[in-house]
Amino acid sequence: MSYRVVKGNDFSDVLNGNVGFVLCIGNTRTAEIPGITAAGENPDLIKFTPPADAELLHYGQCKSIPFPPATPDGKPTPALITYTALRLLKVPLFVVDAGLMVKPKIPHYTINAPVGNNIAEQSAFSMDSAMEAFEYARIIGKEISKAFDVLMIGESIPAGTTTAGAVLKALGLDPAVSSSMPQNPVNIKREVIEKAVRRVESDDPIEILAEVGDPVLLAVAGISTGAEKPVVLAGGTQMAAASQIIRRIDESSEIYLATTTYVADDATASISEISAVDVIASDPGLGESSKPGLRAYTEGFVKEGVGAGGATLLAYKNGYTMKQFLSEVERDYEIIIEQVRKQT
Numbered sequence: 001m002s003y004r005v006v007k008g009n010d011f012s013d014v015l016n017g018n019v020g021f022v023l024c025i026g027n028t029r030t031a032e033i034p035g036i037t038a039a040g041e042n043p044d045l046i047k048f049t050p051p052a053d054a055e056l057l058h059y060g061q062c063k064s065i066p067f068p069p070a071t072p073d074g075k076p077t078p079a080l081i082t083y084t085a086l087r088l089l090k091v092p093l094f095v096v097d098a099g100l101m102v103k104p105k106i107p108h109y110t111i112n113a114p115v116g117n118n119i120a121e122q123s124a125f126s127m128d129s130a131m132e133a134f135e136y137a138r139i140i141g142k143e144i145s146k147a148f149d150v151l152m153i154g155e156s157i158p159a160g161t162t163t164a165g166a167v168l169k170a171l172g173l174d175p176a177v178s179s180s181m182p183q184n185p186v187n188i189k190r191e192v193i194e195k196a197v198r199r200v201e202s203d204d205p206i207e208i209l210a211e212v213g214d215p216v217l218l219a220v221a222g223i224s225t226g227a228e229k230p231v232v233l234a235g236g237t238q239m240a241a242a243s244q245i246i247r248r249i250d251e252s253s254e255i256y257l258a259t260t261t262y263v264a265d266d267a268t269a270s271i272s273e274i275s276a277v278d279v280i281a282s283d284p285g286l287g288e289s290s291k292p293g294l295r296a297y298t299e300g301f302v303k304e305g306v307g308a309g310g311a312t313l314l315a316y317k318n319g320y321t322m323k324q325f326l327s328e329v330e331r332d333y334e335i336i337i338e339q340v341r342k343q344t
Contacts (some may be wrong), residue, residue: 002316006264008278011256014230015317017149024155024219025050027100028116031159036188050156052096052103053079063105067254067340075301076337077292078308085311089318111136113215118197123211130210137222142343144172145227152232154307155337164241166193166212170200171244205248221245230254234310236263239274247276258310262303281284282313285322291333
């Protein structure tokens, strides 16, 4: 089966209409905690991961760095999977700067959000900054949604599973979080989360984001509540946390969550328990790939990000079989990953 319902009902028919894809990218200094993230081949490259992901989706190559983002041992960014789906389906892409250290070399919106602080040490940002960024995001969501039947929102933010875990904990939920590494650094994340949530003194969702969240969660929540059409959140733990925030802001919002089977099958993630909305998991079929870097996804590496699960579901809803889609992903892998690596 190319996709399956993990929680609630099969909402995939909502994707039969005209879809616009929004990518929210940002940074949190929580990612600077040693060992907490694998989003970059070395710590100095972490700040370039979000803009490089956005550039890859638009150009099919990165501009800010000479090669695509990868884990320390070379597993490719999930942006590759999303790129393949958007390329095949000619889906419009909108990039939103949500607190970036490095701006992408691509036209983009901004919500005027600051880079998120290290939540283990201090508030993510001020309440004033959070409110302004949230309102900017609502405007973007309202305007973009006018042109489409449904919005799909992806994200890229190193250490986003940790800030999402803190938000879930502050909301009274079990902060089980996934990871881009097979050996999820649960102890590091738990220590950060526990330190952060001690400061939370409110159940207001925006105040919680300002205290222990990150700017990408602000962007996703704002765009989703501002949109006047259904929204499919494409991602894992981060989008589950966003769904909880969105539902607390607007209970009537039509929100869904699409992820990969790699997240759905991750025992440390508990995606069905932490999501506030219906969940579908799509299988990109990477276990059948001839490329070791792609097969690594089935071994617990990377798993999700940059909207990969939702983009895969969109490809299947538009008639591509798993075998056909995998063939196209491998084609792009050869061009974007293998050829570039040979040249650098």
